[in-house]
Amino acid sequence: MKDSLEKILPEVRKPARYIGNELNSSHKDWDKAKLHVALAYPDTYEIGMSNLGIQILYYILNQIDDVLAERSAAPWPDMEEQLKANNIPLFSLESEKPLKDFDLIGFGLGHELTYTNIYNMLKLGGIPPWKKDRKDSDPLVMGGGPCVFNPEPLADFFDFFVIGEAEELIEEIADILKNTNRESRIAKLEALAKLGGIYVPGHSNIVTKRHIKNLDTTPYPTRPIIPYIEAIHDRAVVEIMRGCKWGCKFCQAGWTYRPVREKSMEKVIEQADEIMKNTGYDELSLVSLSSSDYSKIDELAKTLAQKYAPKRINISLPSMRTNTFSVKLAKEIARVRPSGITIAPEAGTQRLRDVIGKKMTEQDILEGVKAAFSNSIESIKLYFMLGLPGETPEDLVGICELSRKILALGKTYTTRARITVNLATFIPKSHTPFQWEKQISIDETLEKQKFIKNNLKGKGISVRWHEASASFLEGVFARGDEKLSKVIEKAWELGARLDAWSEHLKFDIWQKAFAECGIDPNVYLRERPKDEPLPWDFIDPGVPKEILLRESRKD
């Protein structure tokens, strides 16, 4: 292995993606472990290493004496080519063992556009991608993460899914698999299916989400692996809260990560101290879905800033609601002056914001803008969605008017004021009040994008948008069913890889794959009658469907 890698690494971009040996990575004796787990991230190394879920599970599993956990990520196409040309199976970063040698492969499912990478990694790792083709000697393939709230498009490729927060039950899973090591796949899966929160495709029962009860007592990786190459998030991260109290009707995380749980301030500080000592990062980020709602955010941020300013360590608070308080706090704790802030009105008019449950008034928005510009911030990023349920032409005009109003307000403070308007396409997600809604077509998306672009021109404004075809595919898989597995395979055969990267996404391949499989993808984007059974109905995320139905009203 060493020799063949030696030969191919000089031929590929960013070879450090494939060498492992990073600080805080775990190197255990393969032969002494009773259970070998590969945590596989179905996107590139830099993205996988920024995934908190992978770091948490790696940490918990490696704390168990006779369990070994290693990592693998999707290869860049140049590396895939080299692996194939040299007959090297996709391997783990630590022991450089082929994926097929592990007992369990755990994929982190963060985004629908990674599905062809999963197929590709199984194939390259020497594991039959279709569950029905695997033998007792093949690893079990497990999925976890946000996409499990509609696992059906992947159900043919996975032996089981962990529904909810995997750190709650990963030790139970490891225990069962250690004790059933010599038994058949079926016996293993039967044992696993008895655990709450495990979905074994084929066993058609209601699966109730598992979640951790107490953020203070749950293990947290204060010795995270530090990549040599720059990860997407190149900083220390401490999670301060899980869940979000706001209940925006489009937001899947808001509905599936309930209830809201805070980590105590003492625990956050303790973990922050450990993580800074163990990493040497120059930035500490306090993360959650909505950090303004953390009850002691002011005291926490100021305490940490005071402690770390002399060491030239910056404290950052992403996911804050922009208002006078947050702007002042950000300015006070930042060692480096923040140059921009973000506001997400999501919709262009008050009426539509009310419809989608975004509890933010125009007054809130303008107050945040004033606070930002009066504190010498010069640029504001705005986030809007196109195609929201109940959207009318006035709402699109509203996006333009609100954006211009914000820029004009900024110009009264500085001539350098500028705004960036980001346009996403609304994608209905499972287990939200909008799960029955229609997603707009590619053509409609392009028309709406064009309208905004044409109406928001001039100095100080730039408009950015999500690729319409990428949103289309995301929408198909987000509400797809088990028929889509053959489309994933077909697209893979035709060369689809790394679809989340606009430089790699080839939409014509997908069109061809749908056509060859005889599937009309538009069917998945249609509005669903409220009494139609949904592919994900068997998953219980803790919020009853009646509540979603009640919240789905648009008046």
Next chain:
Amino acid sequence: MNRVKIKYSKGEEIKFISHRDLMRVFIRAIRRAELPIAFSQGFNPHMKISWGQALKLGKTSDDESATLQFEGWVKPQTVMEKLSQQLPPGIEILAADLV
């Protein structure tokens, strides 16, 4: 305030790490070692380190160097010991001298 020039090796384990990433490895190791490194002034202070020439990706060497500037007085021997404890396999400090 003193300046210490270190000589180090870049070995097999780390030869595919770019020069820029290697600089980040040193910066984090210096923080973990809690050495009293000097910082530049201004909004975005950075560590006062002057780096030797970049080595080609994929090459090993036992003649790399960097010069670190400290606040107060630090013995070169201390720099060598503390930093060695924090560096990953593949980087070895071979010498540390006052300049």
